[in-house]
Amino acid sequence: MAGDLNTTLEISASGMDAQTARLRVIAQNIANQNSTGASPGADPYRRKTITFESALDRAAGVDTVRVKSIGVDTSDLPLRYDPSNPAANAQGYVKLPNVNTFIEVMDMREAEHAYSANLAVMQATRSMLNQTIGLLK
Known part of the structure; x- marks a missing residue:
């Protein structure tokens, strides 16, 4: 039983490790939501994405989750007319990051819920282990 x-x-x-990595990526996206390019016409920060995969834990003989990759969102970059910006192109447009704060906050809430669910399972399991140890005394 203790093995289970x-x-x-x-x-x-x-699961908690995976959601922690997800929160790190979200935090990076939010922190860079206003980061434009350093030179005229340069690309700004691009939103990062995270992908998970199932991984076999051979020692335990179960599937767990892990980060497969951290990628870059290649969606279109919005433009804003701001000829005084150092990153503006010849027409006066600045490329902005493709970070949508609303999407990031929703992803953050989902990651938080998944993390909390894993934490609840861990706490219940720990309580069961403690009860088992108490019975063996």
Whole structure:
């Protein structure tokens, strides 16, 4: 039984690690939502994306989750007319980051809920382990 509970802890921990990485990417996107290019016509910060994959934990014999890759969102960059900006092109337009704060906040809330769910499982499992140890005393 203790082995099953330890496996449950490992699975929950991998989920928490994945959501922590997701929150890091979201924080980076929000922090750079106003970062334009350094020279005229230069590309600004591009939104980062994160992809997860299932990974077999051979020692435990279970599937866990891990970060597969951190990529770049290649969607169009919005333009804003601002001829006084040092990053403006010859027509006076500045390329802006393709970060949508609303989407980032929604992703953040989803990551927070997933993290909390994994934490709840971990706490329940730990409580069960403690109860088992108490019975063995």
